[in-house]
Each structure stands twice: as structure tokens, then as C-alpha cells.
Amino acid sequence: xxxxxxxxxxxxxxxxxxxxxxxxxxxxxxxxxxxxxxxxxxxxxxxxxxxxxxxxxxxxxxxxxxxxxxxxxxxxxxxxxxxxxxxxxxxxxxxxxxxxxxxxxxxxxxxxxxxxxxxxxxxxxxxxxxxxxxxxxxxxxxxxxxxxxxxxxxxxxxxxxxxxxxxxxxxxxxxxxxxxxxxxxxxxxxxxxxxxxxx
Amino acid sequence: xxxxxxxxxxxxxxxxxxxxxxxxxxxxxxxxxxxxxxxxxxxxxxxxxxxxxxxxxxxxxxxxxxxxxxxxxxxxxxxxxxxxxxxxxxxxxxxxxxxxxxxxxxxxxxxxxxxxxxxxxxxxxxxxxxxxxxxxxxxxxxxxxxxxxxxxxxxxxxxxxxxxxxxxxxxxxxxxxxxx
Numbered sequence: 001x002x003x004x005x006x007x008x009x010x011x012x013x014x015x016x017x018x019x020x021x022x023x024x025x026x027x028x029x030x031x032x033x034x035x036x037x038x039x040x041x042x043x044x045x046x047x048x049x050x051x052x053x054x055x056x057x058x059x060x061x062x063x064x065x066x067x068x069x070x071x072x073x074x075x076x077x078x079x080x081x082x083x084x085x086x087x088x089x090x091x092x093x094x095x096x097x098x099x100x101x102x103x104x105x106x107x108x109x110x111x112x113x114x115x116x117x118x119x120x121x122x123x124x125x126x127x128x129x130x131x132x133x134x135x136x137x138x139x140x141x142x143x144x145x146x147x148x149x150x151x152x153x154x155x156x157x158x159x160x161x162x163x164x165x166x167x168x169x170x171x172x173x174x175x176x177x178x179x180x181x182x183x184x185x186x187x188x189x190x191x192x193x194x195x196x197x198x199x
Numbered sequence: 200x201x202x203x204x205x206x207x208x209x210x211x212x213x214x215x216x217x218x219x220x221x222x223x224x225x226x227x228x229x230x231x232x233x234x235x236x237x238x239x240x241x242x243x244x245x246x247x248x249x250x251x252x253x254x255x256x257x258x259x260x261x262x263x264x265x266x267x268x269x270x271x272x273x274x275x276x277x278x279x280x281x282x283x284x285x286x287x288x289x290x291x292x293x294x295x296x297x298x299x300x301x302x303x304x305x306x307x308x309x310x311x312x313x314x315x316x317x318x319x320x321x322x323x324x325x326x327x328x329x330x331x332x333x334x335x336x337x338x339x340x341x342x343x344x345x346x347x348x349x350x351x352x353x354x355x356x357x358x359x360x361x362x363x364x365x366x367x368x369x370x371x372x373x374x375x376x377x378x379x
Contacts, residue, residue, distance in 0.1 A: 023374060024343035026324050031234030031344060039245050040229065043252050044222055050253045051216040 077101055202227050206266040214259050225252060231270065231345055232277045238328065238340050241284050251277045271351045274341060278355050285333065327377045335370035338363055 035043070076082045077090045080102035091101040202209055202223065212220035232251050236244035254276050262272055328336060334356075341352045349367070353360040 020371075023324065024346075026321050027238070027328065027340065027343040028234075030321060030325065031238045031340075032230040033234065034226070035229050035233055035245065035248075040225070042245075043229070043249050044218075044225060046249050046253050047221050047225065047256045048218055050256045051218075051221065 080104065202266055206269070210259075210262075210269070213256075221256065224255075228270065228273055232273065234344055235274060235277055235340055236281060238344070239281055239333070239336060240329070241281060242288075247280050247284060248277070251280050254280075270345055271347060271355060274345055274347070275355045278337065278341075281337075323377050324374070327374050331370050331373060335366050335373070338366045339370045339374070342367065 034040075073082075077087065077094070078101060080087060082090060082104075084104035087102070087104040091103045094101045209220045209223050213224050229248070229252075232248050233244060236247055241247050251273070255273055258276070262269065264272065328339065331339065337356055338352050341347045341355055347355065349360050349363050352367075353363045356363065358366075
């Protein structure tokens, strides 16, 4: 039997006890072993990844990348140079914050939706309540008489009007065989007798 | 298992992120941390020890003291991880780790499995340590492996010194019945 003084009152001094020294020595020899090389490598790699300087550098790099992305993205959005879908989304989001950003020019063909009324050549589909300024593409010539489509901004509420009303100056229409656009009834009262439709 | 008089310089360099200094600190304390966790029957002791060393690196800037205090401070981190591990084991009971499994993770030490150092049979001693309650085992191991004083053990385990003395007294009384 191991005979150790169980009186712990003086336990700190009891390390001189040969029996306790034998017990502690046996435990140390059995348990205090250097880790396996693979374990040591794994631990040291985890420690290196967690060291404070490395974390600070990683945070600084992440902050720099974020700042550059923010500034660059904002600049591109303000200049209207983002890809069209992204620009549309950004403009819509910014519109909620009362920030006006340019919308991308619409180059897609006019969309038709069931129940959207008679399709008017040269006008893009308009979604009621859309916050993004719309644009229309009409097959007209430019001011210098060159062919090709031109783009005109259409403000919300103006979408039922002709893209190029005659007699207003600007481009001269050459080949617009489309049907006349019927102006809807005046919302505030009956149509005046001499009110005509554009054509 | 000590760095000695150069400990302040090593600690200072490790705080700055010097990898060689951190490796030196690690090699000084890794056997102690791993041994404490293994002796307390921690499953995946190496993984838990890895967490301890990562915590050590992150908290190194807040440590103040000498090498002995450093051991006590690090064992405090290891003990908290051990307690977390034991709590998780209670919440999610696992199959108890067989002693052979723990022993298999230890390198062979010449003469360690043979009869005794100072007349104590290692196998009987280890069995007796295993038979202690977790609290008793922890204080005995902190005393035996790290040579901590009663106040230091009390600080590590977060108990009053009187409680630590009582635990040690009962543990030693049980270990004293280990047959030769």
C-alpha cells in the first residue's frame, strides 16, 4: 500500500513526501508526452491562422476590398454604366431612398402582355406604377436625317402618347405605318369637341 | 518542460505573432495540456487541445506574469474546455471511452508499463486515478502534472481553497489504497 499523509493542511509541503513524488512521477511519465508530429503540425497551423497580426491583416484587406467595391459600384451606378438589369435594380432601390439614378436604355423589343391594350409600335410595355423612367424606341430618323432607331425618354403618365407627335419639331417621321394611338378619355371631364387624336 | 529565463522574450515575440516563438511556447505546454485532457478521459483530446491553443493565441495579449503563471493560466483555459466537454457529454451522452482507446493514443514510454516508479504499479495507479470522481481527478492531476499549489489549483478550477484541499485529501486517501 502507498502510505501518504492524507492531511492536506500541509499539502504544498508534502511534495517532499517520497510516496507522493513517486505517484506524481508515474503520472507525469505516463501522461506528459509530446504530441505526434501530425498533431503538432495541425495545432501550429491553427495557431498561426489565429494569431492577432494575421487577423488584423485579413480584416484590413476585407475592409479595403469592401470600400473599393462600394465606391466603384456607386460610381458606375451614378454614371449609368452598370449592366442593364443591375442598373435597373439599383435605380429602383435608390428611388426608394429618393435618390435619382439613371435607368438603362431599353433595347429589348416591346413586350406585350395580355390585356395591356393595343400594342403601339415603338412603345415599350409600361407597368402601372413603375418608378423607373421608361424609354421608347421608335423607328425614326435622327435630326440629321440618318436612319436607325432613336431613343426617347418617356415619363410616367406619358406612355400612351405618341413617341413623336407631329408638329412638335424634332425628328421627321418617315415610315411609321402603325395605327393611330387613341388618346384615352380625359380623366377630368368629357372630351372636347375639337380634340383629335394624333396621327 | 520549461523555457526558463528566456520566457519573457519568447512571450513578447509570440504576442507579436512570431511563429517560432509560438511554436516554442506550444512545445513547452502541449504535453501538459494534452496530458491533462487525456487523463480526464476527454474524447478527441487532440481536437480540444487545438481549441485551447487557438484560445491561447487570441488571448495572449491579455496575459501578464511569468512562466509558472502562464502554465496556470493556460490550464485554466484547458479546464474550461474540459468542463464544456463534460457538460456536452451529459447533454448528449456518448459511449464511454474505453481506457484502451485513451492509452492507444499515447506514445509508448520505455518502462512505463512495467512495474513501477517508486514501487507503485503504473497500471494500478492509473486505474485508481480513473476511479476518482471527476473533481478529485482534476485536482490530483493539476497537482501531479503541473505541480500547481493549492491556491493555483483553486484558481484554475474555480473553487475555494478549502474545497480543493478537501478534494485532495479524499483523493489521496483513495490513492493510498493502491496495492503494490
